[in-house]
Amino acid sequence: MRFALASQALVGAVAVSALTLPRSLEKRLRLIDLAQFGSFPTISPELAHSEAEPVTTNFSDGPQFTGGASSTNSKTPVTAAEEKVTTAAAADGTCDRDNPGVRFEWRHYSADDKKAFVNGIKCLMDKPSDGNFQGSQSRYEDLVSVHQQLTPDIHQRAVFLPWHRYYVWVFESLMREECGFDRAFPWWDETIDSGKFAESDIFTDEYFGPLPGKTSDGQGTCIDTGTFGGLTLHIGPGSGFTSHCLARAVDESLTGTVSASFVTDCNSRTSYDDMRGCQELGPHAYGHNGVGAVMAEVQASPGDPVFFLHHLFVDHSFRIWQNADAARTTTINGCSDAANPCTPITMDYVLHSNGLRPNTTVASVMDTLGGFLCYRYDY
Numbered sequence: 001m002r003f004a005l006a007s008q009a010l011v012g013a014v015a016v017s018a019l020t021l022p023r024s025l026e027k028r029l030r031l032i033d034l035a036q037f038g039s040f041p042t043i044s045p046e047l048a049h050s051e052a053e054p055v056t057t058n059f060s061d062g063p064q065f066t067g068g069a070s071s072t073n074s075k076t077p078v079t080a081a082e083e084k085v086t087t088a089a090a091a092d093g094t095c096d097r098d099n100p101g102v103r104f105e106w107r108h109y110s111a112d113d114k115k116a117f118v119n120g121i122k123c124l125m126d127k128p129s130d131g132n133f134q135g136s137q138s139r140y141e142d143l144v145s146v147h148q149q150l151t152p153d154i155h156q157r158a159v160f161l162p163w164h165r166y167y168v169w170v171f172e173s174l175m176r177e178e179c180g181f182d183r184a185f186p187w188w189d190e191t192i193d194s195g196k197f198a199e200s201d202i203f204t205d206e207y208f209g210p211l212p213g214k215t216s217d218g219q220g221t222c223i224d225t226g227t228f229g230g231l232t233l234h235i236g237p238g239s240g241f242t243s244h245c246l247a248r249a250v251d252e253s254l255t256g257t258v259s260a261s262f263v264t265d266c267n268s269r270t271s272y273d274d275m276r277g278c279q280e281l282g283p284h285a286y287g288h289n290g291v292g293a294v295m296a297e298v299q300a301s302p303g304d305p306v307f308f309l310h311h312l313f314v315d316h317s318f319r320i321w322q323n324a325d326a327a328r329t330t331t332i333n334g335c336s337d338a339a340n341p342c343t344p345i346t347m348d349y350v351l352h353s354n355g356l357r358p359n360t361t362v363a364s365v366m367d368t369l370g371g372f373l374c375y376r377y378d379y
């Protein structure tokens with residue numbers, strides 16, 4: 001827990017930027033007070049760098065890690081359009097390690113796939129709640145509720161990375177089983193968009209909607225255009241249930257911190273829990289705070305669907321760290337609770353989603369090719 005002392009809440013550190021809109025235009029927008037959203041605790045990139053260890057990780061993913069020669073030796077890289085494996089894992093719980101599902105970086109995902117992905121999320125929002133999740137008014141919000149309710153158990157402790165890997169799987173299962181999504185999944189390499197998230201086509205009306213900056217008086221903007229335009233959220237902010245708009249308030253000085261070097265410095269840690277703390281309070285936290293508003297609020301942040309692209313990025317960093325040593329898929333360390341002394345986490349620790357999808361264990365998600373899961377990333 002060496003980062004516990006260094007962590008700090010981000011307080012209005014950033015001044016009005018070039019993204020500030022003229023007041024006349026602001027008047028036409030629906031604005032929202034950012035104070036209710038708070039922020040994720042962070043560590044500085046300088047601290048992560050000063051504590052970095054000699055790097056041993058090979059920062060790529062791909063067939064070389066699947067163990068054994070196969071058709072993947074083909075010189076032609078697989079593309080999302082050619083991708084045939086569409087399920088999260090085979091129905092019988094096995095995984096062909098040489099032919100897993102591939103998660104494609106957003107830039108390697110076709111316009112048609114991007115649209116289908118966004119429409120799949122919209123489909124979950126248009127489906128009714130199953131009624132078992134307080135405050136939820138859609139199937140998508142059932143998912144948001146799980147994160148809101150479990151927040152104290154799944155953050156700032158060892159289970160953070162395995163649980164959020166499981167949570168992305170829960171989301172993927174809902175997309176495939178309840179909305180018929182049958183394509184490869186995307187991920188978002190945020191390090192390429194560092195400092196300029198708002199320029200990504202992710203944040204256009206075609207896909208996730210715009211990413212406006214904070215207004216001159218520090219307010220967020222309701223997203224009123226695009227697939228998710230006019231969306232009302234009923235879970236959050238925090239542990240509450242107050243209807244509010246899907247809002248964003250990008251701070252590119254914070255997204256600029258989500259850099260390849262920060263990820264590398266965190267992934268240089270040989271101890272799982274040191275790496276986890278660095279990623280959680282580092283690139284993960286800055287991505288949330290950088291997008292701002294709903295995304296910056298720990299409990300109900302999945303209310304902004306871009307949460308899942310962000311956590312696909314966080315999961316990518318985790319798998320890259322694991323690829324450096326096979327033992328990193330069979331062991332874990334750190335605390336499973338906040339007691340002092342704490343109870344160490346074990347591979348048998350149960351991951352659950354308040355019944356939204358079946359329980360599993362840390363052991364079953366540590367290897368993304370282990371059978372419960374069956375995917376790698378395209379790089």
Ligand SMILES: *[C@@H]1O[C@H](CO)[C@@H](O)[C@H](O)[C@H]1NC(C)=O
Pocket residue numbers: 058059060064
């Ligand atoms: C990482 O792995 C890739 C793919 O096998 C290889 O081409 C590259 O040279 C490796 N990089 C390092 C630094 O070992």
Ligand SMILES: *[C@@H]1O[C@H](CO)[C@@H](O)[C@H](O)[C@H]1NC(C)=O
Pocket residue numbers: 350351352359
């Ligand atoms: C899932 O795990 C939770 C937490 O350990 C437990 O309370 C619940 O009973 C489990 N559900 C099932 C169906 O085993």
Ligand SMILES: [Cu+2]
Pocket residue numbers: 147154155164
């Ligand atoms: Cu979370």
